[in-house]
Amino acid sequence: MRVEVDRDRCEGNAVCVGIAPDLFDLDDDDYAVVKQDPVAPDQEDLAEQAINECPRAALLRKD
DSSP: OEEEEOTTTOOOOOHHHHHOTTTEEEOTTSOEEESOSSOOGGGHHHHHHHHHHOTTOOEEEEO
16 A cells, blocks of 8 residues: 655645654655555554545545
8 A cells, every 4th residue: 555645735734643653754844745655564554544534635545
């Protein structure tokens, strides 16, 4: 599983970082970035949670 960040939608709320700090971080412009590509199998549930809880729907699942 892969996750992409839509930088046009991301506001840097860091909800994803709070849910999965091993998967997501904020860059110098406060946009979310994915730290694992592809996402490790044991982290996929957290990635799904972050995708579902992103307030701007800026995280996109790519299979």
